[in-house]
Amino acid sequence: MGSSVSTKGRSKQAAPPRNRVHTETTASDGCIDVPPGRKSPRPDKRTSEPAVVVEQDAVRGQSRNQRQHIGSLKPTPTTVANSGEKNAVENDTQGCSVQPPKSSSSNESVSGKRLTPRKKGSPPRRQGPSKEDLTMSLELCTDNLPPTDSLEALEKASKRIRKICTFLQSRGNVPSNLLKRNLHYIADVLEIVATDDASTDSRKSKVHQETKNDPSKDRRFIDEDDELSEVEPDAVPMEVRDWLASTFTRSASVTKSGEKEKKTFRSIVQAVRAANLVDRLYRRMSTSAVTYPPTVMKLFKSLDDWSFDVFALNEATNGQALRYVTYEIMMRYDLLAKFKIGVGTLFNFLEALEVGYSKYQNPYHNLVHGADVTQTMHSILFQTGLVQWLTDVEIFAVVFSAAIHDFEHTGETNNFHVMSRTETALVYNDRAVQENHHISAAFRLMTDDNLNIVYNMSKDDYKDFRTLVIDMVLATDMSYHFAQVKQMKSLLSCPDNIDKAKALSLVLHTADISHPAKNWTLHEHWTELLMEEFFRQGDKEQELGLPFSPLCDRKTTMVASSQIGFIDFIVQPSFEIMSDMLDKVVAPISPRGSLANQSSATISEKVEAEGSPQNGDQSEEPFEFKVDRVWDGHLTGNKVKWKEQSTKDQAEKEAREKAAQKAKEDAEKRDQSPLDDKAEEKKDAENPPKITANGTVSPGNAVDLKVKPSTSPENDDQVSTKEEAVGTASPEHAEKRTTEEDKPGKIESITVKSVTKRKESGV
Numbered sequence: 001m002g003s004s005v006s007t008k009g010r011s012k013q014a015a016p017p018r019n020r021v022h023t024e025t026t027a028s029d030g031c032i033d034v035p036p037g038r039k040s041p042r043p044d045k046r047t048s049e050p051a052v053v054v055e056q057d058a059v060r061g062q063s064r065n066q067r068q069h070i071g072s073l074k075p076t077p078t079t080v081a082n083s084g085e086k087n088a089v090e091n092d093t094q095g096c097s098v099q100p101p102k103s104s105s106s107n108e109s110v111s112g113k114r115l116t117p118r119k120k121g122s123p124p125r126r127q128g129p130s131k132e133d134l135t136m137s138l139e140l141c142t143d144n145l146p147p148t149d150s151l152e153a154l155e156k157a158s159k160r161i162r163k164i165c166t167f168l169q170s171r172g173n174v175p176s177n178l179l180k181r182n183l184h185y186i187a188d189v190l191e192i193v194a195t196d197d198a199s200t201d202s203r204k205s206k207v208h209q210e211t212k213n214d215p216s217k218d219r220r221f222i223d224e225d226d227e228l229s230e231v232e233p234d235a236v237p238m239e240v241r242d243w244l245a246s247t248f249t250r251s252a253s254v255t256k257s258g259e260k261e262k263k264t265f266r267s268i269v270q271a272v273r274a275a276n277l278v279d280r281l282y283r284r285m286s287t288s289a290v291t292y293p294p295t296v297m298k299l300f301k302s303l304d305d306w307s308f309d310v311f312a313l314n315e316a317t318n319g320q321a322l323r324y325v326t327y328e329i330m331m332r333y334d335l336l337a338k339f340k341i342g343v344g345t346l347f348n349f350l351e352a353l354e355v356g357y358s359k360y361q362n363p364y365h366n367l368v369h370g371a372d373v374t375q376t377m378h379s380i381l382f383q384t385g386l387v388q389w390l391t392d393v394e395i396f397a398v399v400f401s402a403a404i405h406d407f408e409h410t411g412e413t414n415n416f417h418v419m420s421r422t423e424t425a426l427v428y429n430d431r432a433v434q435e436n437h438h439i440s441a442a443f444r445l446m447t448d449d450n451l452n453i454v455y456n457m458s459k460d461d462y463k464d465f466r467t468l469v470i471d472m473v474l475a476t477d478m479s480y481h482f483a484q485v486k487q488m489k490s491l492l493s494c495p496d497n498i499d500k501a502k503a504l505s506l507v508l509h510t511a512d513i514s515h516p517a518k519n520w521t522l523h524e525h526w527t528e529l530l531m532e533e534f535f536r537q538g539d540k541e542q543e544l545g546l547p548f549s550p551l552c553d554r555k556t557t558m559v560a561s562s563q564i565g566f567i568d569f570i571v572q573p574s575f576e577i578m579s580d581m582l583d584k585v586v587a588p589i590s591p592r593g594s595l596a597n598q599s600s601a602t603i604s605e606k607v608e609a610e611g612s613p614q615n616g617d618q619s620e621e622p623f624e625f626k627v628d629r630v631w632d633g634h635l636t637g638n639k640v641k642w643k644e645q646s647t648k649d650q651a652e653k654e655a656r657e658k659a660a661q662k663a664k665e666d667a668e669k670r671d672q673s674p675l676d677d678k679a680e681e682k683k684d685a686e687n688p689p690k691i692t693a694n695g696t697v698s699p700g701n702a703v704d705l706k707v708k709p710s711t712s713p714e715n716d717d718q719v720s721t722k723e724e725a726v727g728t729a730s731p732e733h734a735e736k737r738t739t740e741e742d743k744p745g746k747i748e749s750i751t752v753k754s755v756t757k758r759k760e761s762g763v
């Protein structure tokens with residue numbers, strides 16, 4: 001059957017109206033041309049394109065003559081209005097109307113003669129504005145104020161309040177137009193401070209720049225660290241704390257702008273009611289262009305589940321988990337039909353994504369991680385009902401962001417890029433280095449028509465799509481973690497105003513760090529892979545002469561305790577705040593009885609047969625909605641496992657340290673009391689090294705061998721030094737030593753050493 005899509009029963013309310021007719025604009029208007037469509041539809045060698053592709057190409061044919069323009073990010077009107085020169089002097093009169101206070105002009109004639117007697121003691125009135133009027137107008141001029149989201153704005157706003165107070169005190173009034181303009185400006189600045197942590201952070205970062213030579217002012221901006229200071233010193237080892245601090249806080253923030261327009265969930269809730277569920281959710285085309293192998297079909301039955309096994313899928317698809325997962329999810333959300341995406345084009349794009357994810361052969365940041373995060377996002381959207389609040393463009397942006405979020409990851413941390421001064425760090429000025437690259441490189445792929453899955457999007461949809469993708473993927477930069485959590489906390493205190501982009505960014509960030517909240521088998525496997533990736537970075541750091549980054553030294557990293565720290569201080573708080581956010585935003589429109597027991601693959605059929613699942617609930621009383629926090633149990637369970645592991649690691653470590661300490665003390669004692677040597681050597685003679693049947697040397701003799709440096713040069717290469725003695729006390733070294741001593745030559749030399757010593761001492 002063809003894949004033409006029926007719109008029967010689908011409400012058009014969900015998606016914003018699409019403007020399919022684009023008027024020609026010039027490059028000078030700040031817009032970028034979409035590359036023209038490919039010259040003629042080429043048959044795709046890799047996949048056969050069914051009817052939907054014909055449909056797409058027909059659309060392409062149409063739009064080829066009407067070249068679309070993609071809107072670039074333009075400053076918002078507010079920014080433009082306030083974008084005066086940074087250091088503009090306040091008394092710049094440009095554009096300021098200097099008007100005298102009304103009260104004085106009404107008493108004066110055109111000739112300037114006084115019509116009413118002046119009160120005794122009051123200042124002489126002059127025609128036109130007085131000098132004070134002029135001063136006031138200049139000082140309260142709003143034309144060249146700094147942008148409301150800049151560092152200077154806050155300072156300027158407070159100064160303005162003081163000035164207004166002074167004028168009110170000295171003159172009794174301030175002209176209403178001046179007062180109004182100033183108060184508006186001050187209100188804008190305060191609103192940003194109160195609601196937009198990103199801009200506060202950027203301000204803090206600027207303060208940091210300005211005050212770095214003045215440590216007394218530093219407390220003004222260090223509050224992300226405050227989050228970390230809540231971490232009790234004894235709760236995690238110092239190494240883990242350092243790692244948390246260096247990875248999950250920012251020394252320089254990403255300045256986010258252009259978020260003036262605050263869409264709220266509730267407004268969308270009102271616009272998009274439950275009836276649209278059918279529309280949105282998983283209108284699977286009756287025939288798919290792809291036939292899945294039976295193993296894949298079976299695995300896809302649990303595609304909505306939190307415990308979906310992405311490793312199994314990767315095996316079943318011969319290492320192509322990302323393309324399968326993304327394609328299937330996009331089909332379930334009916335995105336191919338909604339955005340006229342050709343199957344061939346989508347496959348080309350997904351294949352290119354997989355190539356990019358495989359570029360550096362990373363153990364962790366590879367296409368399986370991309371597939372995992374994409375599936376996890378889908379599971380959260382679907383199981384909690386969050387998807388009901390999203391427009392088609394937003395659903396597409398969410399799936400796309402998850403799929404591309406680590407595209408061409410190099411397997412190193414951002415900090416490594418900065419420290420080793422890579423090309424990418426240079427390009428992105430050390431800020432969100434990799435995240436910027438993932439986004440840029442993924443969008444660059446789509447400049448090739450054969451990969452351009454957004455080709456048929458309207459200009460407006462594309463703009464919204466691109467903005468949301470950029471916001472979401474940039475927010476996966478871990479140094480933004482604490483700011484993000486804090487920001488959501490403050491947004492939740494006023495849930496009517498939850499910013500959609502911020503909410504979705506938090507969901508993606510949480511999905512990105514979600515494996516500790518999955519079952520132990522999955523989590524343990526992911527951790528192993530990630531640690532190997534970290535250790536490879538450590539190896540590179542060693543080669544480059546750089547200090548080890550936290551958790552990157554394969555010899556000393558305490559995996560279990562780092563995982564406890566990661567879960568306690570990063571993962572659990574992220575899930576908690578995300579769950580709280582979901583409770584608040586999903587509750588108002590959630591149908592009684594969630595979708596949790598249904599499958600995204602079959603929901604549309606059920607709905608068609610039974611009507612909307614929400615129909616019967618419309619008249620019922622509101623009920624308290626809570627998302628099913630399926631992740632909580634796993635987080636607790638996994639932590640218990642790591643604690644057991646950590647206890648074991650700790651015991652082993654202590655045993656090693658104790659043995660090393662003892663060996664060190666013994667060696668020191670001997671160094672300090674050369675007179676005791678005779679006694680030692682006597683003991684040595686009484687207790688000669690025992691060679692066991694399999695050729696190893698008994699531990700007691702190892703201590704004997706650590707006695708003192710040789711006094712005769714010819715024995716230098718035979719007698720162990722103190723350092724070696726200390727080193728050999730650890731099980732690791734003991735093991736190494738035993739292996740080496742297994743060699744016949746080595747055992748002989750040990751025997752010789754003892755014999756030599758005995759000879760020297762004359763025993």
Ligand SMILES: Nc1ncnc2c1ncn2[C@@H]1O[C@@H]2COP(=O)(O)O[C@H]2[C@H]1O
Binds near residue numbers: 478513
């Ligand atoms: N179990 C873990 N332990 C430590 N760090 C982790 C763990 N899981 C994920 N991360 C980090 O969290 C980051 C999230 O973004 P990335 O996937 O780019 O890279 C991830 C890792 O650097």
Ligand SMILES: [Zn+2]
Binds near residue numbers: 369373406
């Ligand atoms: Zn990731």
